Amino acid sequence: MMYALKSSIGMVTAAMLVSPLALAQPDSPMQTQAGDAKVDVLAEGLVHPWGMAFLPDGRLLVTEREGRLRILDSDNSLSDPVEGVPEVFNQGQGGLLDVALDPDFPRNSLVYLSFAEPGDGGASTALGRGRWEDDRIQDFEVIFRQQPKVSGGNHFGGRIVFTPQGTLFLTMGERFKFEPAQDLSNHLGTIAHLNLDGSIPEDNPFVGREDAEGAIWSYGHRNIESAAMHPETGQLWIAEMGPRGGDELNLPEAGRNYGWPVVSWGEHYNGNDIADPPTRPEYADAAVHWTPVISPSGMAFYTGEAFPAWQGSVLIGGLTAQGIVRVDGNAEAEVERIPLGTRIRDVEQGPEGNVYVLTDQQNGKVMRLSPVE
Template sequence: MNSLKKIFFIVLLFSLTFSYGNKKSYLIDQMSLDLGIPWGMAFLQKDKLLVTQKDGQILLLDLFTRKKTFIKNAPEVFYTGQAGLLDVKLSPNYKIDKWIYFTYVKKDNKKGSTTLSRAKLVKNSLVSWQDLLVSKSSTENKVHYGSRIAFDDNNHVFFSIGDRGIRANSQDLTNHAGTIIRLNMDGSIPFDNPFVNDDKVLDEIYSYGHRNPQGMFFDKKTKKLWSIEHGPRGGDEINIIESGKNYGWPVISYGKEYWAPLSIGEGVAKVGMEQPIKYYIPSIAPSSILVYSGKLFKEWEGNIFSGALRLTHLNRIILNDKNETIKEERLLKEIYERIRNVIEDDEGYIYVSTDTGRILRLKPNDR
C-alpha cells in the first residue's frame, strides 16, 4: 500500500471510529492523539496547525500526514500547577509582518507572571523573540494565570490574566491580576485605553473584576469582544468586554464558596458592576470561547462555543438579538474528554483539543 493510500485509510478509519450515527449533525475526525496538553492552536496554513503544549513545547502538526515537527527556541516557561505555555495566535497581519503571539508564565524566582510575547518562525525555529508585557501579577499561588489572546480590527491585542488565587487582586488596579489587557501590536499602550490618565491605575488595563478568564474571542461581524471565565463553585461567566468596565469579582458572583454553601461577596449584583450574558450553575469549567461563522454548519451561525473541562463536553449557546440565552446544547459528551480549546478554520471546520492530548475536527454529517 503506497503512502497516499495509507493516509486515506487512516483518515477514513478515524472518521468511522468517531462517528456517532445519523442522529447527530456532525462527524468527528481524530487529527492527533498523542500530544501533551495542547493549550493553544493556530493555523499557519490550511493544513498546518501550530500547537502550544502546557509543558513548554511548540509543534507544527501537518493535518494531512499527521506528522509533528517540534519548533526550536521555545521560551523557558514556569511549568507548575496551572502555569506553563498557554495561548498562541497569529497576527491579523501575519502575511505581511510574520508575527506570532504567545502567552506563557514567566518564572520570577519561585513565582510566575503571565506574559505576552511575540516571535517569528523561520525554518522551524523561533527568532526575534520579544516579551511585550511581563505582567505585574506574581503570587506564590500556582493557579489562575488566564490566558487567551484576541485581536480587534484596530491593531490592538488583548490578553487575559486571572486573579492569581488572591481575590482582592481583581479590584486592585495597581496590579494586572484579574484583568483583561489591551496593547498596541508592538506592546505599546494605546492612547485611548480607559485608565491612561489615572495615576492610580496601570495603563495597560482594559477591564477588571475577572476571576480566571481562559477564553476570549473578537467577533469581527459584531465588533464585540467576548470572554468566558471560571467561577468558583458555580458562577462561570460569559461576558461582552467593554472599555473600563468592572465585571464584579469578588464583590459579586453567582458562585458559592468551596468550603460551604455560602454566597461570595455582597451577592449577585451591585450598581457599577456588569452582569454576565450567561452564567453556569453548576460550573462547567470553561476553557475557551468561539463565535461560530456558520460557513459549514449553517444552523450554528453566530452560536457561542466553549470547551468544558470539569463537565467534559463542548458547550453550545444560542442567543437572541438581545444576547439572551434561548438554548444550550452539550456536544461531545460521549467522548468524556476535558475540552481545552476550540477554534475554527477558514472553511468552517471546528477543531477542539483535549487534556489527554487529542485534537479532533467536527464536520457536517452530510459530508
C-alpha cells in the same frame, strides 16, 4: 447541567500522535442541532494541549502546556517541538498557553505566544512574539508582562484576541489571590488592551491615573480562558471560570468592574456564599451564568458553511462540561450542548468550516467535527 440568564428567574435546565491511517471514528454519527456530525481524532500524544492556530497553508500550530509548540501537518503527523519557544513556568495551570498569528501574518510572519513566565516572586502571565521562519520562531521577545509575579500555580488566563482596530486583548487571571482583582495598581484579574508591539493605547480607560495600570481594559475578573471577537460587532466576548458555580459569559466594556471577588453567582469551595445578592449595581453583571459550572476554556464564533445552523453563535469549550457549549450570537442564552465525553481546552473553526477542539489530557488529542455527508 444548568445555566441561568441575567433576565431569567431561577435556573433553566439545558437539555494525537497517530498515523494518517489510524484516525478514530465514532461508532455512529453524533446528532446536533446542525445535523449529524462525525468526530475524527487527528492526533494524540499531546501533553495537555492548550491553544491552536491555523497557518495560511492549512497546517495547525498547537501548544503543549509543558512548554512545547508543535505543528500538525496535512497528513496528521506531529512535528518535533518547534525551536525558539520561551522558557515557561510549568507548574499547576501554568506553562505555554495560547498561540495566535498576527493579523498581517502573510506580510510580517509574526507569531504571538502567551505563557506563564518564571521570575522573582514566582510567576505571571506574559505575552511575546517572534518571526515564523523555516518552521521555527526567530527573535522571540516578550512585549508585555503581568505585574506583579506571585507564588502559586493557578489562574493565569492567557487568551490572545486581536481587534479590528489593530490592537489586542490579553486575558489575565487573578492568580488565585482574590482581592488584587479589585486593585487597579496591578494586573491580576484584568484584561489588558495593548498595541501589537505591547505598548499601551493612549485611549485606554485608566491611562493617566497614577493609581492604576494603564494597560487595564476591565477588571474584577477571576480566570478567563475563553475569549473571542464578535465578527460583526467587533465586541470582545469572554467566558470566565467561577468558583463553585457561577461561571460567566461577559462582554467586557472599557473601565468596567466585573465584581470578583466581591460578588459572584457561585459560592466558595467550602460552601459559603460569596455575596447575597450575587450582583450589585456598581458591578457589571454577567450576560449568561452557569451553575453547575461548565469550566469554560477556548471560544470561537462560528461563521462557516459546514454547520449552517450554528452560524452566528459562539462555541465555548467546556472542561467540566466535557464538550462544546453553544450560546446564541446575542449573548442571551445557552442553546445547545455538544457532548464529546472529554475535557475540552480550546475550540477553533478551521479554514474549511469544520470545528477543531483540543482535549485537556496527559494524552491530549486534536479532534475535528465535520458534517456527515
